[in-house]
Amino acid sequence: MKLAYYPGCGLNGSSKELDISFRAISGPLGIDVVEIPDWNCCGGSSAHSTSHFLSFALPARNVINAETTGCEEFTAPCPACYVRHFLAQRDLNENPEMKQHLENALGRKVDKSDMKIKNVIEVFMDKVDSSIVKKPLKGLKVVNYYGCALVKPPKTFGFFDDPENPQSLDKIMRTLGAEVIDWPYKTECCGASLCFTNQDATWKASRDILQMAKDAGAQAVVAACTMCQMNLDMRQSQINKKYKTNFNIPAIFFTQLIGLAMGISADKLGLDKLYVDPKPLLRSLNLL
Amino acid sequence: MSKMNVTEIMDRNKEFLRELREESGQDPGQCFQCMKCTGGCPFQFTMDYPPSQIMRMLQDGLVDEVLKSFTVQTCATCATCTTRCPRNIDIAKLMDTLRVIAYHRGIVGKGKNMHVFHTTFMNSVKNHGRLYEVGLALGLNLGTGNLLQDTDLGLPMFLRGKLSILPHNIKGRDEIKKLYDYAKKIGE
Structure with a gap:
């Protein structure tokens, strides 16, 4: 199973051991980890405390980039990142107004996303x-x-x-x-x-x-x-x-x-x- | 709180409350003051008004007091209140919306640390596309005046390879800039 993987700023630095152990157990468990190309910070708690649009658009860019990997599933092991990406995908698919804003901002059309976004427990539960x-x-x-x-x-x-x-x-x-x-x-x-x-x-x-x-x-x-x-x-x-x-x-x-x-x-x-x-x-x- | 004319205050803040309902999708008018949110809130001890009181203040139109409150700033968004509310009000979402409104209005109130933190954080992402932790720590300590906060953690983090001295710049920084510019343009 190919899994689009969003390490986020935490797993890149202060929570490195989660990144290391995630990757170490994935292979033997049959999970092919594909890091999302050129991912950006999801904005964490600061985006959703200061800007409605950015709290959607920053993670939405990652969802769009992840779709290019051809993976059917997506995870952001940091729960704060997971929440932001889950909600961004939902808005991308169900909120035409927000999607339109994103397209205006980027100056290009974006597609809906049908990857399953899983949290870190969900990935390994089964x-x-x-x-x-x-x-x-x-x-x-x-x-x-x-x-x-x-x-x-x-x-x-x-x-x-x-x-x-x-x-x-x-x-x-x-x-x-x-x-x-x-x-x-x-x-x-x-x-x-x-x-x-x-x-x-x-x-x-x-x-x-x-x-x-x-x-x-x-x-x-x-x-x-x-x-x-x-x-x-x-x-x-x-x-x-x-x-x-x-x-x-x-x-x-x-x-x-x-x-x-x-x-x-x-x-x-x-x-x-x-x-x-x-x-x-x-x-x-x-x-x- | 001194004497107030609730009818007059309500009248003045009607429009704000309508906007709040629209933006958050939540209606504080639904709250019947059972106080489950306050009972379960893990950070009630550090707030100036417990969450249930914020709901009551919104019902009475005390908008300025709510926006200036420490409660709105220090809510950790754990959503224990939302999980337990018998009226199905997403209280955490309301707090979030209030925090965004306060930020846009430039209301710092008792939340100076939060204001500095969020501003520094968002600037870091704007410049690099990712969070630059050293820059965030420096900006936070300089901005709040708590110069020594967490300096005890710097060396242990560095020794574990968890601190990157230089920022990591993503390739799509122009796209990030477009998103920030657009947010500014539409005022959100």
């Missing part, structure tokens, strides 16, 4: 079964952290999972052999880009999430969202300093754990890119 598991994640106690953008608001996006108690990651992690702990913060918001503009609020939100994970008995948080992962992992040192806590909880992308269970070596999964080193934990469980 590919992970017991047959791919070579090294089960035995003994690893995890909580799954979906964040908000992948599951909320419901009925808006093409992906169905329960917005309050989603199950897709849980199912993947159980298949990989990890011990999945139920907890109430699966979709609690970490603050996302407020980490740049209202840091105190983000630190508190992320502290609460880490505390809940710890209290639930988790050894690691499994993340699917780049912003959530960054707020819990990269900013864990800031949180410890601010609240005089001593959290040492790795926040690992689910794609990295899929790779590990498939028997792919750790250095090909970007584990060294994480800030809270997961290796001592994984070694103690003989998973490395």
